[in-house]
Amino acid sequence: MPFIPHTEQDVQEMLDTIGVSSIEDLFDEIPPQLRAGELTQVPEALSEMDMMRRMRERAAQDEGALCFIGAGAYEHHIPAAVWDVTTRGEFMTAYTPYQAEASQGTLQLVYEYQSMMASLMAMDVSNASLYDGASGLAEAALMAVRANRKSKSRKILVPGSVHPSYRSALNVIVEAQNIEIVEVEWNPSTGTTLIDNLASFEGEDFTAIVIAQPNFFGQLEDVDALTDWAHAQKMLVVGLVNPMAMAVLEAPGNWGEKGADIVVGDGQPLGVPMASGGPYYGFMCCTSAIVRQMPGRIIGRTVDLDGKPGYALTLQAREQHIRRSKATSNICTNQGLAVTASTIYMSLLGPDGLATTSGHCYQNTQKLIALLTSIDGVDKAFSGHNFHECAIKVPAKASLVLEKLAEREVLGGFDLGVNYSDLEDVILVCVTETKTDTDLDVYKLALADVLNEINS
Amino acid sequence: MLIFEQSRSGRKAFAQSPSVAADLSGLPESFIRKEKPGLPEVSELQAIRHYTNLSRKNFSIDTQFYPLGSCTMKYNPRGALAAAILPGMLNRHPLAPESHSQGFLACLHDLQEMLKDVTGMKGVSLTPMAGAQGEFAGVAMIRAYHDARDDDGRTEILVPSAAHGTNPATAVMCGFKVREVPVGSDGDVDVETLKTLVGPQTAGIMLTNPSTCGVFERRIEEIASIIHDVGGLLYYDGANLNAILGKVKPGDMGFDVMHMNLHKTFATPHGGGGPGSGPVAVNERLLPYLPTPIVGKDGSDDAPTYRWLTDKDIPETIGNLSAFMGNAGILVRAYVYATLLGREGMHRVGEYATLNANYMAKKLEKEGFQLAYPDRRATHEFIITLSKLTKEHGVNAMDVAKRLLDYNQHAPTTYFPLLVPECHLIEPTETESKEAMDEYIAAMVSILKEAESDAEMVRGAPYTQPVKRLDDVKAARELDLAWKG
Numbered sequence: 001m002p003f004i005p006h007t008e009q010d011v012q013e014m015l016d017t018i019g020v021s022s023i024e025d026l027f028d029e030i031p032p033q034l035r036a037g038e039l040t041q042v043p044e045a046l047s048e049m050d051m052m053r054r055m056r057e058r059a060a061q062d063e064g065a066l067c068f069i070g071a072g073a074y075e076h077h078i079p080a081a082v083w084d085v086t087t088r089g090e091f092m093t094a095y096t097p098y099q100a101e102a103s104q105g106t107l108q109l110v111y112e113y114q115s116m117m118a119s120l121m122a123m124d125v126s127n128a129s130l131y132d133g134a135s136g137l138a139e140a141a142l143m144a145v146r147a148n149r150k151s152k153s154r155k156i157l158v159p160g161s162v163h164p165s166y167r168s169a170l171n172v173i174v175e176a177q178n179i180e181i182v183e184v185e186w187n188p189s190t191g192t193t194l195i196d197n198l199a200s201f202e203g204e205d206f207t208a209i210v211i212a213q214p215n216f217f218g219q220l221e222d223v224d225a226l227t228d229w230a231h232a233q234k235m236l237v238v239g240l241v242n243p244m245a246m247a248v249l250e251a252p253g254n255w256g257e258k259g260a261d262i263v264v265g266d267g268q269p270l271g272v273p274m275a276s277g278g279p280y281y282g283f284m285c286c287t288s289a290i291v292r293q294m295p296g297r298i299i300g301r302t303v304d305l306d307g308k309p310g311y312a313l314t315l316q317a318r319e320q321h322i323r324r325s326k327a328t329s330n331i332c333t334n335q336g337l338a339v340t341a342s343t344i345y346m347s348l349l350g351p352d353g354l355a356t357t358s359g360h361c362y363q364n365t366q367k368l369i370a371l372l373t374s375i376d377g378v379d380k381a382f383s384g385h386n387f388h389e390c391a392i393k394v395p396a397k398a399s400l401v402l403e404k405l406a407e408r409e410v411l412g413g414f415d416l417g418v419n420y421s422d423l424e425d426v427i428l429v430c431v432t433e434t435k436t437d438t439d440l441d442v443y444k445l446a447l448a449d450v451l452n453e454i455n456s
Numbered sequence: 457m458l459i460f461e462q463s464r465s466g467r468k469a470f471a472q473s474p475s476v477a478a479d480l481s482g483l484p485e486s487f488i489r490k491e492k493p494g495l496p497e498v499s500e501l502q503a504i505r506h507y508t509n510l511s512r513k514n515f516s517i518d519t520q521f522y523p524l525g526s527c528t529m530k531y532n533p534r535g536a537l538a539a540a541i542l543p544g545m546l547n548r549h550p551l552a553p554e555s556h557s558q559g560f561l562a563c564l565h566d567l568q569e570m571l572k573d574v575t576g577m578k579g580v581s582l583t584p585m586a587g588a589q590g591e592f593a594g595v596a597m598i599r600a601y602h603d604a605r606d607d608d609g610r611t612e613i614l615v616p617s618a619a620h621g622t623n624p625a626t627a628v629m630c631g632f633k634v635r636e637v638p639v640g641s642d643g644d645v646d647v648e649t650l651k652t653l654v655g656p657q658t659a660g661i662m663l664t665n666p667s668t669c670g671v672f673e674r675r676i677e678e679i680a681s682i683i684h685d686v687g688g689l690l691y692y693d694g695a696n697l698n699a700i701l702g703k704v705k706p707g708d709m710g711f712d713v714m715h716m717n718l719h720k721t722f723a724t725p726h727g728g729g730g731p732g733s734g735p736v737a738v739n740e741r742l743l744p745y746l747p748t749p750i751v752g753k754d755g756s757d758d759a760p761t762y763r764w765l766t767d768k769d770i771p772e773t774i775g776n777l778s779a780f781m782g783n784a785g786i787l788v789r790a791y792v793y794a795t796l797l798g799r800e801g802m803h804r805v806g807e808y809a810t811l812n813a814n815y816m817a818k819k820l821e822k823e824g825f826q827l828a829y830p831d832r833r834a835t836h837e838f839i840i841t842l843s844k845l846t847k848e849h850g851v852n853a854m855d856v857a858k859r860l861l862d863y864n865q866h867a868p869t870t871y872f873p874l875l876v877p878e879c880h881l882i883e884p885t886e887t888e889s890k891e892a893m894d895e896y897i898a899a900m901v902s903i904l905k906e907a908e909s910d911a912e913m914v915r916g917a918p919y920t921q922p923v924k925r926l927d928d929v930k931a932a933r934e935l936d937l938a939w940k941g
Contacts, residue, residue: 002801003531003723004808005889014815014890017822026810027703029672029833036705038799041573045798048535055792058559059544065556069549072779079472081504083541089518090511093532095726098524098869101921102861105513106728112459115939119494125937128729131585134779165779172747172775173592176599176631220487248480250489266779275540276560276788277550277780278585279731291935297729302931305916310923314931320588320625321872325634330625333586333719337727347459347503350468351492359478366482385483406553414551433474 002045064409066439068368070389070430071216071414072133072163073277074244074269076357077434078341079348082271086341096297096333100312101304106336107311110299113343120246120346121239121263122253123285128297129334133240133266134166136282137210138173139295139329140238140264144208145179146328147261147290148236153205154179157230159193161186161215162240164419182206188422191219191382191391195229208236211260213252214245217416217428218365218389219382227256236261243283244269245387247351247358253285262286271345272338281335281342292318295329360433361388364440368431371444375451381416381426389430391416391423394447396454398427404450410443459496459506460939469500494941513922514728515866521892523816525837525869525881526620526668528698528720533796536724536789545788550780554763560788561762564781565751567791574802575714576707577737581746583782587695590715590734591626591662596774597713597738597745598660598689599630604744604772607687610659614683616645618669618873620695623662632659639875643669643829651682658688665692665709666699666835668873669828670813670881680710689713689742694734697721698885699810699836702803706737713738721805722790733786744772749781808886809836816884816893823901828876837883839876846878851907851914853878858925859906859917863899 006014011023020026027035046054067075086092090105097103110128117126130136141156158167160183171181184201187194192215209230213223223239230237239252239260246252252260268280286294292315300314320327349357365388372378377395394401398415405412417424431440480488498506515522522529539545548560568580584590595613602610613627616637624634635653638646645663661683665673673679683690692706692714698721706714718724718733726732738746752765767773781787797805817838821827828839846852857867857880869881884893907914918924 001804001808002796002798003533003887004804005887006808006811010890011811014811018811018814018818020814023807023811026807026814026833029674030700030704031674031677034677034704034708036576036703036708039570039573039702039802041569042794042799042802045801046795048533048796051535051792051795052539054795055539055542055545055563058562059539059542061544061559062548062552062556063544065552067547067549067552069551071551073550075547075549077472079469079500081500085504085507085511087537088508088511090514090516091728092537092725093517093529094514094728095522095524095527095529096729099515099857099861099867100926101858101918101923102515102866103513103728104922105510108458108513109507109510109728111937112939114937115458115460116493116495118938122491122493125935131589131731131783132778132780135585135589135777163779165776169776169778172596172777173629176596176629178631224486246489247493248483248489249487251493254490273541273546273785274549275546276548276552276557276784277782278778279783279785280779281731288935291937298937300931301936302927302934304924304926306924308923310926312926312928312931314928314935314937317932320621322621323625324621325624325628327621327625327628330588330592330622330629331586332588332620332622333726333730333732335585335727335731336729337725337731340728344503344507347496347498347506348469348472348500349495350497351495352497353468353473354495355489355492356473356477359480360474362480362483363478385487402553406555411549411552411556 065411066409066442067411068413068429068431068443069411071428073274075274075432075434076269078271078273081348082341082344085344086337091340092337097313104311107299109340109343111301111311113339114299116346117283118285120243121285122251123263124288125291126283126285127294128299129339130282130284130296130331131335132278132280132282134169135173136264136284137166137240138170140262140284141170141174141179142177143262143293143295144236144238147293148207150234151205151207153207155182155206157182157184157201157206157209159184159186161191161193161217162210162212163216190384191217192221192384193226195225198229206235208238210238210240212240213249214242214387217382217391218386220385220387223255227260231258239263241265242269243267244358247354248362267342270342272341279335279338281338293328296331296334357433364431364435365390368440371440372447375448388432389428391426392429393426395451398425400454401450402427404453405446408446410446458939459498462498462502463496465497467497467499520864520866521888521896522866523868523882523884525883526695528883528885530723530885531887532723532725533793535796536792539792540785540788558762561751563788563791565753565762567787568751570794571735571737574701575737576705578740579743579746580735580737581750582735582787583747583749583777584715584734584736585778585782586730586732587715587717587734588622588626589777590736591622592629593736593747593774593777594691594713594715595626595630597742600745600774601742602659609656612657613659614653614661618667618875619662620668620693623693643667643671643832644673644675645679647675647678654682654686658686660689660691662691662693664696666696670835670838671829671832672835676709699806701805703806707739713742718786718790723793724786724789731783731786733783745774746770748773748776805886812884812886812888812893813838816882819897820900823897824904828879837881839879839881841876842878845907849907849911851911853880855915855917856903859903859914860899861918862920865896865899
């Protein structure tokens with residue numbers, strides 16, 4: 001019996017202790033008409049060997065292409081040590097550290113994580129994680145409404161240049177709370193939100209604005225101007241950032257005069273594999289002033305009976321298991337193991353290693369842009385600066401170009417036409433430190449070949 | 457010692473990042489970070505040694521019996537991990553085209569089909585990332601259902617007083633008022649009172665069955681009729697699905713919508729607090745509202761092709777809850793677990809989980825511990841109440857839990873459900889051996905004697921852990937949430 005250790009003798013002794021004659025008797029309180037029959041859609045068991053054979057075949061089906069897709073999930077080198085240590089049973093098979101004395105490993109690690117993430121974002125505090133970047137943005141919106149007591153509107157400004165899936169998840173999650181998401185237009189030549197785009201909202205009561213850096217198009221926003229504008233309007237500023245980019249770009253805590261109030265994003269770039277979309281984790285940081293409005297687990301440093309330092313879950317009075325219907329969020333389980341990996345990743349990279357890695361993402365992207373735009377009819381879709389993603393305009397439908405690139409084992413990027421009808425000929429291309437000059441040439445040659453085929 | 461205290465300027469793991477600095481000259485100064493982040497500067501070995509040593513300060517399933525009630529801390533098969541980290545699985549981009557996704561999609565589709573079968577439901581969406589997000593999706597679907605019928609007076613969700621805290625918190629997030637339903641002294645919902653609480657304002661009820669009292673809700677069919685008769689829907693909180701896996705299907709009990717905790721019932725690792733995974737399953741009437749994405753299958757069984765179903769296929773969907781496909785890697789692990797168990801193994805989960813819990817309950821009772829529901833069958837978990845010990849010796853449920861750590865046993869869930877005083881909620885799971893449970897029981901017996909002879913000692917436990925009891929008040933009052941150097 002897979003994973004069940006009982007011998008026949010064990011079962012008999014246990015039944016004798018209970019005072020019943022069969023396991024079946026233990027289900028005698030369940031009305032007989034409710035008892036399930038055969039499971040018809042669950043196949044017979046496979047051994048681990050046979051299962052692995054099947055899984056190797058399936059995994060191999062999806063392997064081998066050169067990937068230039070980003071759009072919220074990024075391929076980075078992950079040091080071998082990261083998951084080797086993360087998958088130690090003591091981390092991987094523990095649960096939420098309710099018994100602090102027997103969980104100091106996880107608790108200290110998360111305290112270190114909170115310290116690293118707060119510092120990377122130049123914010124005061126961080127929580128222990130949320131599910132992912134998109135649901136994290138929704139939690140940030142809910143938090144902003146609780147935290148900004150001066151605003152009565154429950155309205156939040158969100159630029160159209162924020163990740164479309166993030167915006168739709170945000171809508172789904174906050175909809176029932178009577179929170180209104182108001183979309184801000186972006187400038188079609190820069191692909192960013194300009195103060196001009198915000199002028200019409202001036203003087204109106206908004207709770208918060210979301211500022212993405214870089215934004216979904218990979219473009220760099222003028223975060224200082226946007227932050228100061230929003231603060232002058234008495235809004236809270238929610239920064240939505242890629243943590244890898246923050247090793248090179250100015251961190252949200254330093255935006256404008258006062259810095260962002262809440263920062264969220266997806267922690268995946270820091271040592272978490274792409275793995276088809278998860279598990280990743282949402283990170284969330286904020287200023288000390290509003291920490292009691294933060295959702296999710298938070299770890300604090302304290303002392304034990306002997307005065308020795310130790311770590312424990314704290315501010316639990318915000319949480320669902322204590323406050324029930326009055327909790328700041330319904331979140332319970334978070335993404336602890338992904339956070340474990342990120343903590344080890346940040347320790348191994350350090351401030352300089354992370355900055356170099358981040359810098360190479362930028363540099364490689366610039367190289368690819370130069371290569372691709374040397375092809376006739378291929379150009380950058382927007383002016384201005386970008387980090388490691390760039391919207392590239394091609395002289396054909398993006399969907400067709402991408403399909404033909406995939407036939408050549410190049411996953412060329414994300415078709416922006418899926419979400420933006422004006423951008424049907426624009427591909428969002430991503431390059432990280434993992435790509436070599438040869439890889440970039442392969443992309444260029446494949447794209448030239450595809451465009452030739454389409455135009456001939 | 458913190459990793460930061462081992463940091464020395466200029467030290468790093470040289471093999472892990474490019475050796476030459478990048479050319480950032482194209483970036484205007486105004487965008488560039490001025491101050492380095494305060495990350496540690498340590499060697500590769502220092503980092504590994506530090507985190508390996510930290511891991512040794514944890515209790516875990518791999519190292520200890522971990523009978524945390526309602527959390528189903530069962531063995532997490534290593535084969536599931538091995539399969540999920542095959543390069544083709546690990547390196548697949550979430551937005552890779554379907555032409556480069558057939559292997560992954562096949563796993564997800566197979567899992568959807570199996571979950572439909574074990575739940576007795578008509579449709580499954582795998583995307584919610586934890587139980588609480590599954591609850592959110594489920595209650596949002598209930599809301600969408602009533603909205604679609606212009607039935608807009610339904611403002612209340614009923615929740616038993618013994619429910620998990622996530623239930624009322626979820627109902628509020630979905631815009632409902634919460635009305636509590638009392639639980640009787642036998643652990644079942646008080647059906648007579650329930651009848652007085654329902655009406656045209658009832659959107660639905662959220663129930664766990666077996667309940668958090670560790671007993672099977674015997675009048676579930678009657679409850680279903682009461683709710684359905686007034687036009688409400690039934691939500692099944694799948695936290696306790698392990699008790700009835702392969703034995704009873706929630707769909708057959710009258711539930712309309714439910715979530716499963718794959719990190720409980722399907723043995724994916726708890727990870728020190730996550731990631732979990734909380735797929736939702738629905739019956740016919742909620743099919744149009746399932747969250748996206750879902751995996752669809754075209755073609756014959758011999759030559760199937762798989763594709764993503766989105767809001768174009770499911771126009772009334774409540775929408776997406778994450779950027780991509782939720783905790784995809786956890787879904788792969790759950791699929792592998794189900795494959796290794798197979799049909800027969802699935803039936804055995806509920807059987808042996810129930811056998812173990814009843815064995816422990818009966819044996820503890822024989823040793824003088826008081827069961828909260830002595831006249832009931834235990835399900836996969838059961839409750840003891842230590843009120844007598846608290847009254848007679850001043851040793852409470854938390855003291856006993858802490859003392860268990862000194863016996864190298866992880867504590868059970870304490871003080872939950874709230875309605876049983878000084879309680880331990882104990883869930884052994886099917887993967888524990890009789891010897892492991894006997895050791896735990898022996899520890900409990902020993903602690904009982906200690907409490908009688910030296911209560912003060914028990915109140916000071918634990919003594920063998922890296923730290924003694926921590927000052928939670930100081931932690932909350934003098935907040936120290938980040939190392940400041």
